[in-house]
Amino acid sequence: MAFRSHRLLGLIALAGVATAGFAEQASAYLFWSRPNFAGAPVRGDEPGIALPMPGATPKEVQAGLLWNLRAGLNVAALQCQFAPALMTVRNYNNLLSQHARELNDAYGAITGYFKRTTPKGWQVALDQYTTKTYNSFSTLHAQRGFCEVAGELGRDGLSRPKGKFHETAITRMREFRNSLVPRRDLFFVDRELAARTNLLPLDPTCWDKKNRLVKRCRPAA
Structure with a gap:
């Protein structure tokens, strides 16, 4: 008894x-008890956060960080449509509109970096950088964690006023990268x-x- x-x-x-x-x-949609993907804020030039940009200025480093966030959310908009409640497509489209100027400035800074450091082949170097950045967010076995975090980051970015989208990248990019590691x-x-x-x-x-x-x-x- x-x-x-x-x-x-x-x-x-x-x-x-x-x-x-x-x-x-x-707030979690794909987990009963969501794994902790949190990480410390970043500048953008730490290992494993973004592709290296040797000799980049602080402004260019921040532009690269923001462009990585945009690329990751773009990948999520494509990969996470199996979970419509996360609104990764709508969030991404709204982010492009709300933060258009900041994103355009970031792309301009990255383009300027490659024109400065690789003057003869800057377009090829820029294209390779962009392609590799997109590929760095591709995941299969960690898709649930990646999509869950992407949904949260989209909402975070939309809560920021214009010109402040980079703050989401600074405070949550390590979390975004951590979500690419499979977790139960x-x-x-x-x-x-x-x-x-x-x-x-x-x-x-x-x-x-x-x-x-x-x-x-x-x-x-």
């Missing part, structure tokens, strides 16, 4: 994880870890504020 009571409490705890996770991630839904990760013990730990200190198992309570792999 005691065993059944503990199992029942374990199932109740599991249900609590699902409910709390859903409430916590109410945290709800199922925690459920599998708890299932290995045949009973969810009932100690309240074993669960964080998002109702996820803390590291010290997780069973050995």
Whole structure:
């Protein structure tokens, strides 16, 4: 009888994880409990953020960062149409309109960079830069995370006044890049870890504020 009571409490705890996770991630569409893709703000010349632009001025670096964000959201508009609720197509089109001047200035700065650094073959260099930038956002196995974050970044960009779209790029580009790495839904990760013990730990200190198992309570792999 005691065993059944503990199992029942374990199932109740599991249900609590699902409910709390859903409430916590109410804005998430493709996950029960969204993985944490967050990252620190960037300048644009850090490894893994954008293609290298040797000798670029700070203005050109920021232009490249903004152009990377635009390219990533463009890819999302094409790849994420399986999830219409994310509005990646509408957000992208609205961003192009709302931030047209800032985006045009960024493209002009990038073009100027290649004219300055590769005067004889600047057009080819620019085309290669653009193509490689687009390709760097192509993903298959991490599509859910990429699309989820792209939807959020689109809304973030639309919340910015004209001339401030680069602030979304600075504060969230690392998150965008992190979303390209395949990550499992945290709800199922925690459920599998708890299932290995045949009973969810009932100690309240074993669960964080998002109702996820803390590291010290997780069973050995």
